Amino acid sequence: MSDEPSEQAPSRGVPRSPRLPVLLEAVLRVGTDLELRATLQQIIDTATALTDARYGALGVLDAGTGTISELFVTGLSDSEQAAIGDFPDGHTGLLGALIEQGEPLRSDHLADDPRSCGVPPGHPVMHSFLGAPIRVHRKVFGNIYLAEKETGHFTDTDMTLLRVLASQAGIAIGNARLYESARQRERWIEGAAAVTNTLLTGENASDALMTVAERARMLSDASAGVILQPNEEGGMEIVVASTLEDPAGLVGTAIAPGSPVLVQLLGGEAVFIEDSATDPRMTTPVRSRFGPSMMLPLQSGGRLIGTLALPRRRGARPYTDVDRLLASQFASQAALALVLADSQHDREQLAVYEDRDRIARDLHDLVVQRLFATEMMLESTRRRAGAEDTDELLGRAVDELDSTIQEVRTAIFALQQPPAEAPTTFRGRVLRETSGAAAVLGFQPSVHFTGAVDALVRDPVDGQLLAALRGALAAAHRRAGVSAIEVEVDATAVLPDGRSGVRLTVADDGHEPDGSRAPTVIWQAPL
Known part of the structure; x- marks a missing residue:
């Protein structure tokens, strides 16, 4: 027996019920926030309230693997979420069936449904289930999962309401993604410009590398920003590290020669890691602390300066294709800025050295020679003079001239030293x-x-x-x-x-x- 048959509008599939104003209000409310994560949480909160569900979740699917990469929940306390543990990958049970089917799915008795595989330990008991996919530009972005309708089983009207809300959610998510992508690009462009300006003001090499690592860490929301450079043993070593924690445990860590990832890094190739702790290519002792990671070449004009690595903590959200593209562009810009800053520093040092050499040469050729000639004349005069007071006076003059010559020669010696970082x-x-x-x-x-x-x-x-x-x-x-x-x-x-x-x-x-x-x-x- 169909529930609420008189409230259906078959020509449009939209319920004509007292909940229609609620649906319209929900549709208007969804997407008012252009921040993507806030929009996703808003969608699941709205869907849960609209269908009188006790629990709700929105699972974001990874474009590559099709598994659930992020989960936004409502109706569960922090302690309940902690008791459940890791969220499912979405490949099994009703969640997997929803991903395979790509259409709304409903179950009135989860325990009796052959598609259900039960719930993990610590998970609240659930009887009824309703799910629907969210499509963004015709591609499934994620799924809405609702469970345990408080007034009974989910109805056809609930399914129709969820279908309409999911359609609107796809539009809202598309807008939020466009806005977030634009803002993200803007931040990376501003960061690259700030790094270039900072490097060209004359920082030394170590400070310049730290500037690149620190800005990249903040822009990518990474746990650490590190720069590796080739070492004498033929591997690569972390030379600077920017992290909110003590960087001492990172600086000096080396990738040993023969490591699988080393050939790619020394060849100037970008390396993207899903989980540093389990990836067999990673061999450093600090890899257990990190999860998703990007390792990007700092390369300009065929010159490899080093590698910029941006690891996130284990369990952190993976890097998207947009993240990887923007970070790679930032690394290329930063490498060019480092090369330009190094060239500018060399030119400034050369100019200083040439100027100091000219000053030293002028002092030696003009001042010292004249002082020395004067000293010789006074010495000759003193020997010829017979008066005792004249002898003493000339002796003091000779001593003063000799001291002056010593001081000038010392200055010449200092000027002739090559300029270097203090x-x-x-x-x-x-x-x-x-x-x-x-x-x-x-x-x-x-x-x-x-x-x-x-x-x-x-x-x-x-x-x-x-x-x-x-x-x-x-x-x-x-x-x-x-x-x-x-x-x-x-x-x-x-x-x-x-x-x-x-x-x-x-x-x-x-x-x-x-x-x-x-x-x-x-x-x-x-x-």
């Missing part, structure tokens, strides 16, 4: 001074450190020690026969007055103009 540690600054000296001396000075120099030597002592080191290296450069220089920085030294201090010792194998052995320079200061 080290952040005291040890690094000392090594930078000696490396710069090697470019002028033709050999590398030997450097030894004693004690925790980075922790103990602080401002202003560090600046004074570096100035003394620079002067000692410049003085050694002027001596004849210098083929070796030994530099020692001792942060555990005991000063003559008994205080703890730092001692700088610079010794070389050169000779003074009179043939005597070059003196050892010793500089010390309390800490």
